[in-house]
Amino acid sequence: MLNVHELNVFIEAALAQNFSVAAQRLCLSQPAVSLHIRNLEKQLGVDLFERKGRKISLSETGKIMLPLAQEAVRKVRQIEEAMRSLQGKVIGDLSIACSTTVGKYILPRLVAGFRSKHPDVHVTINVMSRRAAIEWLLAGRAEIAVVSTAQNHSELEFRPFLEDQIVLIAPAGHPWADGRTVSPEDLLEMPFIMREQTAGSYQVLAEGLAACGHNVDQIQTVLTLSNAEAIEMSVEVGIGVAFVSRVVAERRLAVGRIAEVPVRGMALTRTIHMVRHQRYAQTPLQRAFWDFAFDPANAGIRQMGLEYAAV
Numbered sequence: 001m002l003n004v005h006e007l008n009v010f011i012e013a014a015l016a017q018n019f020s021v022a023a024q025r026l027c028l029s030q031p032a033v034s035l036h037i038r039n040l041e042k043q044l045g046v047d048l049f050e051r052k053g054r055k056i057s058l059s060e061t062g063k064i065m066l067p068l069a070q071e072a073v074r075k076v077r078q079i080e081e082a083m084r085s086l087q088g089k090v091i092g093d094l095s096i097a098c099s100t101t102v103g104k105y106i107l108p109r110l111v112a113g114f115r116s117k118h119p120d121v122h123v124t125i126n127v128m129s130r131r132a133a134i135e136w137l138l139a140g141r142a143e144i145a146v147v148s149t150a151q152n153h154s155e156l157e158f159r160p161f162l163e164d165q166i167v168l169i170a171p172a173g174h175p176w177a178d179g180r181t182v183s184p185e186d187l188l189e190m191p192f193i194m195r196e197q198t199a200g201s202y203q204v205l206a207e208g209l210a211a212c213g214h215n216v217d218q219i220q221t222v223l224t225l226s227n228a229e230a231i232e233m234s235v236e237v238g239i240g241v242a243f244v245s246r247v248v249a250e251r252r253l254a255v256g257r258i259a260e261v262p263v264r265g266m267a268l269t270r271t272i273h274m275v276r277h278q279r280y281a282q283t284p285l286q287r288a289f290w291d292f293a294f295d296p297a298n299a300g301i302r303q304m305g306l307e308y309a310a311v
Helices: 004-016 019-026 030-044 060-085 101-117 130-139 200-211 228-236 246-254 284-293 296-302
Strands: 049-052 055-058 092-098 121-127 144-147 156-171 191-194 220-224 242-245 258-261 268-277
Touching: 004 019, 004 030, 004 060, 019 030, 055 060, 060 092, 060 284, 092 101, 092 130, 092 284, 101 121, 101 144, 101 156, 101 246, 101 268, 101 284, 101 296, 130 144, 130 156, 130 268, 144 284, 156 200, 156 228, 156 246, 191 228, 191 242, 200 242, 200 268, 228 242, 228 246, 228 258, 242 246, 246 258, 268 284
Parallel strands: 092 121, 092 144, 191 220
Antiparallel strands: 049 055, 144 268, 156 242, 156 258, 156 268
């Protein structure tokens, strides 16, 4: 009989196309991963990988095996969680793929609230790009994703989770930190710290400027960073001004290390979506977390950072 653990090792190795990377993800040694793969191949009587020196790739048999293994592991988890749920418990492992800075701030609070009700649940939050988050969801490596952009996909359900405000911040001693409102034209005269072009906040800013008759390329970018927290710190030390999520800026705004600068005619927001697979049957744990996330009683968690805007 096939070993579920060995199937899981095969899945990670197949997705990573690298035994060492798979070993890191599974907290195993590389020789242990190789041994599990050899055992599985021996039991099945096939080669699941093509090996050329240190490089590996899925064989044609391995490509057929991968979705079958993913489905088998998924079914085993569903059985385990369903049987435990009959005892009135929500239990098991939940993997969430998160592509947004906002998600990194909101999800821990959401998970904390959920685990206070269901302490036998283990949650893993994996931070990655939007594309990777969707790929993880489709591949069955994550049960839920949190992304900043919805897309039309027949197998996925995108549900609006929260509205994220993108605000302009400046150093506490900056001329713009005196409470004034600046114009979109003023933005073109100031050095900016920017996110990479694929970031959701960059795209929101580009759309906001376009609506005011300007191009994002007109911004004087002096520093580009792929981390919102690093941008916030760079603003604090005076490198430039920047647009960031209010959730990210909230703490430094509260203690006066940075200042929010209103921009006339530019109210930048984006919708953060929670996503799940529609084709796969949901386990009791997955349904419970989804329902908890959208329960009106937990709206306060989703509005983290927004209440500051009302002060």
